[in-house]
Amino acid sequence: MIPILQIEALSVGFLNSGAMNQAVDQVSLRLAPSECVGIVGESGSGKTQMFMAAMGLLAKNAVARGSVRFEGQEILAQKSALRRVRGSKLAMIFQDPLTSLTPHLKIGVQLAEVLVHHNGVSWHEARYIALRMLDQVQIPEPKRRLHEYPHELSGGMRQRVMIAMSLLCRPSLLIADEPTTALDVTVQAQIIELLRAVREEFAMGLVLISHDLAVVGGLAQRILVMYAGRIVESAPAEELFRHPRHPYTAALLKCIPSVFSAPRTRLPSLAGQPPRIGEKLDACAFAPRCPRAAERCRRERPQLQVAAAGEFACHYPEEL
Amino acid sequence: MIRYFFLRLAAAVPTLLMIVTATFFLMHAAPGGPFDQEQVLAPEIQANLQRSYGLDLPIWSQYGRYLASLRHGDFGPSFKYKDFTVTELIAQGFPVTFTLGVIAILLALGIGIPLGTLAALHHNTSLDHATMSLAVLGIAVPTFVVLPFLGLLFGVYLHWLPVAGWEARSIRHLALPVIALALPPLAYIARLTRGSMLEIMGAHFIRTAFAKGLPASTVILRHALRPALMPVASYLVPAVASIMTGSLVVESIAGLPGIGRYLVQGALNRDYTLVLGMVIIYSTLLISLGLLVDLLYAWLDPRVRR
Numbered sequence: 001m002i003p004i005l006q007i008e009a010l011s012v013g014f015l016n017s018g019a020m021n022q023a024v025d026q027v028s029l030r031l032a033p034s035e036c037v038g039i040v041g042e043s044g045s046g047k048t049q050m051f052m053a054a055m056g057l058l059a060k061n062a063v064a065r066g067s068v069r070f071e072g073q074e075i076l077a078q079k080s081a082l083r084r085v086r087g088s089k090l091a092m093i094f095q096d097p098l099t100s101l102t103p104h105l106k107i108g109v110q111l112a113e114v115l116v117h118h119n120g121v122s123w124h125e126a127r128y129i130a131l132r133m134l135d136q137v138q139i140p141e142p143k144r145r146l147h148e149y150p151h152e153l154s155g156g157m158r159q160r161v162m163i164a165m166s167l168l169c170r171p172s173l174l175i176a177d178e179p180t181t182a183l184d185v186t187v188q189a190q191i192i193e194l195l196r197a198v199r200e201e202f203a204m205g206l207v208l209i210s211h212d213l214a215v216v217g218g219l220a221q222r223i224l225v226m227y228a229g230r231i232v233e234s235a236p237a238e239e240l241f242r243h244p245r246h247p248y249t250a251a252l253l254k255c256i257p258s259v260f261s262a263p264r265t266r267l268p269s270l271a272g273q274p275p276r277i278g279e280k281l282d283a284c285a286f287a288p289r290c291p292r293a294a295e296r297c298r299r300e301r302p303q304l305q306v307a308a309a310g311e312f313a314c315h316y317p318e319e320l
Numbered sequence: 321m322i323r324y325f326f327l328r329l330a331a332a333v334p335t336l337l338m339i340v341t342a343t344f345f346l347m348h349a350a351p352g353g354p355f356d357q358e359q360v361l362a363p364e365i366q367a368n369l370q371r372s373y374g375l376d377l378p379i380w381s382q383y384g385r386y387l388a389s390l391r392h393g394d395f396g397p398s399f400k401y402k403d404f405t406v407t408e409l410i411a412q413g414f415p416v417t418f419t420l421g422v423i424a425i426l427l428a429l430g431i432g433i434p435l436g437t438l439a440a441l442h443h444n445t446s447l448d449h450a451t452m453s454l455a456v457l458g459i460a461v462p463t464f465v466v467l468p469f470l471g472l473l474f475g476v477y478l479h480w481l482p483v484a485g486w487e488a489r490s491i492r493h494l495a496l497p498v499i500a501l502a503l504p505p506l507a508y509i510a511r512l513t514r515g516s517m518l519e520i521m522g523a524h525f526i527r528t529a530f531a532k533g534l535p536a537s538t539v540i541l542r543h544a545l546r547p548a549l550m551p552v553a554s555y556l557v558p559a560v561a562s563i564m565t566g567s568l569v570v571e572s573i574a575g576l577p578g579i580g581r582y583l584v585q586g587a588l589n590r591d592y593t594l595v596l597g598m599v600i601i602y603s604t605l606l607i608s609l610g611l612l613v614d615l616l617y618a619w620l621d622p623r624v625r626r
Contacts, residue, residue: 056530
């Protein structure tokens with residue numbers, strides 16, 4: 001079966017006054033059709049830039065190398081192939097739905113223009129399809145919303161509009177970059193539920209990017225953990241939560257607050273900072289913060305190795 | 321929104337009154353009067369003149385009389401152009417100045433905005449640098465240098481256009497003055513548009529528009545241009561004010577029968593009523609334009625609306 005998305009040795013760097021800062025370092029991954037994958041990492045781990053590169057949305061000073069194939073078709077090097085699928089078969093939604101919607105255009109226009117451009121339907125017909133889609137993402141009074149501006153909607157509703165917008169052309173893969181980060185906790189759960197529902201309904205692949213393992217855990221079948229521009233662990237969600245192999249994953253799991261933890265105990269946190277972008281390493285990037293780090297970790301960079309259920313990049317993994 | 325509009329309209333009346341009052345007393349505070357000349361007139365003649373124009377009255381009653389005549393829409397007689405009322409003088413010249421100014425501002429917007437957008441989209445390329453260097457030139461070189469230069473080039477050397485003069489409904493006579501007048505605001509608008517366009521193109525909603533797969537032209541025209549025009553809208557009132565003062569220079573150099581010259585000549589001649597009339601006309605224009613710009617804001621950014 002052709003993977004829906006296949007990333008091969010993708011590197012993304014940013015050219016800053018002559019120096020190249022590496023944000024994504026030789027990452028490879030493949031997504032099966034209608035698979036839901038969670039990407040987890042701290043800010044600066046390269047998780048967003050990896051998919052920005054796939055969508056051709058990198059900043060002007062960015063350089064991307066490697067290969068990205070969508071449904072078997074190269075889209076990183078071939079911009080014409082990307083143009084055919086971007087916004088229709090391959091869709092993306094972003095973190096802050098307020099700043100991600102055009103402030104001076106009515107919701108109806110912002111939705112309908114997608115269909116007018118990709119499917120060549122009339123504005124009238126496009127608005128009708130948009131209306132039905134707003135209804136499908138459970139926006140109350142969808143007819144009224146078409147005539148409203150983004151600032152007249154609540155945060156959760158705006159993200160629903162963003163989701164509706166991405167679904168209009170029935171995408172086969174939706175990339176959701178921190179879709180709940182800018183929202184209230186209760187609204188977060190609703191949006192995750194909505195994503196779960198539309199993924200099943202449209203039988204589409206979903207990439208859920210988040211810094212929050214708990215957000216990703218409820219939805220993703222497989223979770224990739226990124227650190228300093230690389231994938232450090234990849235495993236089925238259940239397996240990752242039960243038996244994390246990379247010490248970084250294990251540390252992240254300990255940081256998830258639980259209602260069952262004893263009151264007045266300090267929430268564990270990960271000491272130290274991730275390495276600065278662009279630092280060239282001949283060592284494990286996580287070694288300075290790692291409780292299990294040994295001498296070997298500081299001179300030899302661990303490669304991804306296949307484990308029973310997934311992959312991890314560590315010399316001294318956590319025991320099963 | 322409509323309520324707001326009428327509130328603003330009502331607020332314009334006291335504003336105008338304040339401008340008239342300040343101008344009136346400043347004009348009268350300036351030393352000398354309309355009938356002071358190199359040749360000293362006989363005291364009786366001077367007194368007669370003063371009396372017939374009401375200048376012998378105390379300043380407060382002069383002010384009251386002027387306001388009373390304004391209520392009937394009468395700007396009073398000119399002190400210097402003795403056979404004309406101020407209304408007649410302005411009515412004669414206004415169409416010329418107005419045509420000149422309107423074409424100039426439309427030209428400035430119509431060329432400045434696309435030029436600035438183009439420069440922003442080709443940020444840090446030679447096109448960008450060339451446009452912005454020209455813009456600096458347009459802002460820096462004064463109108464009284466540009467217009468004679470254009471006249472020399474297109475009138476004297478190339479014989480394409482008349483150097484100066486005026487014929488009713490003659491575009492050829494308007495061309496050079498309009499270009500000279502439009503150049504500084506055009507350059508400024510191009511710079512403003514470029515700056516804000518650069519900022520907007522980095523906004524999140526532009527990224528969304530590209531992620532939706534929209535072609536670049538749609539992203540720019542539908543999503544980026546309107547918010548990018550906010551600073552240009554703010555500049556509109558000062559732009560028109562500078563065109564008004566610029567028309568004074570242009571009209572004297574090109575010999576156009578507009579009203580631009582009345583403001584300075586009137587002030588030098590202590591032609592009180594003429595200056596006041598001009599000030600009222602120009603302030604009314606600017607205040608109305610300010611109102612129009614407010615409506616423009618609401619269209620550019622719906623968040624401004626209530």
